Amino acid sequence: MSIFSNQSVANFLFWVSRKKWLVTAFFISISFFYLPTPEGLSSEGHRTLIIVLTALILIISESIPLPAVAILILIMEVILGVDTPDGVASSFMSDAVFFIMGSLMLAVSIVHQGLDKRLALAIINLTGNKTWRIAFGFVAISAIMSSFVGEHTVAAMMLPVALSLIRNTGLDTGKATRLSTLLLFSIAYGCAIGSIGTPSGGGRNVIMIGYLSEFGLGKISYLEWMKYAYPLMLIEIPIAATILWFTFTPKQRIMDSAVRKLKVSVAKSGKLNNNQVMAIVVFIMVFLGWIFLSPVIGLGIVALTGVFFYLSFRLIEWQDITRRTNWGVIILFGAAISLGIQMKQTGAALWVADNALNSLQFIFQDVEVVRWFFSVVLSAILTNLLSNAATVAVLGPIVLDMGGNPIILGMATSVASAFAYLTIVASPTCMIIHSTGLVTSNDYLKAGWKLFIASIILLFLFSTFYWPLLS
Amino acid sequence: MKVLIAVSSKEFSAPTLSAGMKISQSFKATATVVDVGDKINDFSLKEVSMAQERMESWDFDRPGVDVLEWAFEYLADNKLIKTTSIDAGFPKNMLVEKGSSRAEVFLEGSVSDNVNLILRNGDIIEELRDEVQSEGYDVTVIGASKKRGMAYDLVQYIESSIFVANNYDSNQSYKILLAVNDSPAMKKTVKYGVRVAQAFGIGVDILTISTKEEFGEDYKKAAAWAAKLLRRSGIEYKNRFEVGDPSNLIASNAGEDHIVVMGASTRNPLKTFFKGNKPLKVLENCKCPILIVK
16 A cells, blocks of 8 residues: 555646646756866856756746745855855845835836826827827837836836727727737837836846946946937837837727727816825936936935835825735846856856857857847847846846947847847736737737847847947 | 536637536535636736736726626526526626635625636636635536646546536537446446436436456446436436446447546556546547546
């Protein structure tokens, strides 16, 4: 008679079937641990790369919760002797993590004010009632707003506006149509494009700024970043709008009655209340702080100051912030940045960079092309599988160790990691529009590949001809 | 008793819902209809829920509520639901969060006493397994899935009995194909078969299969016990004995006009993992609904 009941064996098999990637990651890390350290790589570097590989498998497969992956990274860093507990703790918390934490809290505070109805009115006043203008307006407004506020904040506010317009045309908001696909992708892609515009557009931008400063490779201020990235963002807006329009051309060319109904329903919500005015004022102060104060006190502290005001003026309660803030993501990014710093300090990043350059040079010959390929194409592909901030946190130190102009390569990596057009899991905005049930994974590929290639070409032109003029 | 009915869409789930309610009525059980929506990844969980809160403030339902609303109306229209205040319609404002990936519409006492509606998000196998484990359902009703491994995983890992509404058509007349053998779950299987036959008002074919030419005494006793229970319950039945491969014979005898009722396998789950088992093979070959009793 077996010592295990059939039920306990079944439970074990179920666990294995659900956690196969965790088991795989475990065996891969053990195998790599016992392999001899490759030539040119330190023993600590070898162990750091094992942690990177394990973390990548677990993040992509999602076989355990993200906070668990983050905690595992920190534990492995200490257990494998990559750094001391105090060293790991100090690399875990940085201004970039403060920024990610602050910007997620700011997002919750802004969305909480219910400014989306105001936003709806502003959009339709700007765009009028022609469908192509509305779609263009959605891309443009999503992009411009998300360049300052953060992409998922804008997506959360724009989504009901788009759905209201769809409902007002008489279409069933439970069924996908070309109009619904067009408007939802206008939001998602607009937000993704906008996130490259300023450092506050996305946590990854701040992570890259942090790496450049930490590794002594250069400093980029808020305005300098805008000089590099904002023109690229503005050119991408009409390109994205055109691609989306021709991919999902809807039957409805004019949305006259839908726009009128929306105006009527929004008008009922009355004027801006005091809290909404105060919320806007605080955000403008934060924005000015990012421009003028961040070189001295850091982007993260400015974001946290904004949160302080939102809480102090009772514009939001702490319970609402704790309930809606994605703490798991904050911990994960902290751990990923810590890992990035360890990659640099142990020489693992340099070893990967050298090997990548040597291997890829057989294909491309020119070292500049190899660097560009690694920073842009690899970031853009990985961001569609992983997460854009995690991509930059892991690839950043490698790219910055490849030689060449670190600012251009760093910017290119950060910008390319915004090209999250191809999959549902690529970014929270992609997931937000997918959660409506109106877009399928095929829809992402239909328009996404065109925008992906156009964006890569545009980034190539900018990083080759425009950015060298600035640096 | 408690029955869990898993639905997925208005277009494809009507047969599953109809079959599930009949099964539920046959056991005089409380039915719970569950829709499992797509998994939202950890990176976006809070952001999606924030967006959904905004959508709700504009009077948009979150995905899945429309499926529950359709299920409620389908049950009311087909008089499959005992309503206490049906005029009020589907009470979507009573959707209450009961955890990070579970929300429930409270019907009990206010609208209906015998049906609950639940919305979950995540991996369908994990969510159904968790629901069955935490709420203690006796039977789980699912539709046939195009994904080959899904029914396999559900049968394998869900602790309750499973009814797979494979090609179920409420307008077609069925008979029960009751597969009996000498397994410990035989008596429970026969009792379930009797209940289902009574609820559907249909006859039963008792099928006893031996892989050898000679039928063992236990097999004969099992068939006789089943026949006695059916006779006492006033259900029309036929007793058949066949020799050969049980999975193939059950599938060929069932055709498209039977509901197969059979016991779950007692084979070690580890062996099942590599070699499969009889119910799984029947499920793979059959073109009709199947109830696997655990």
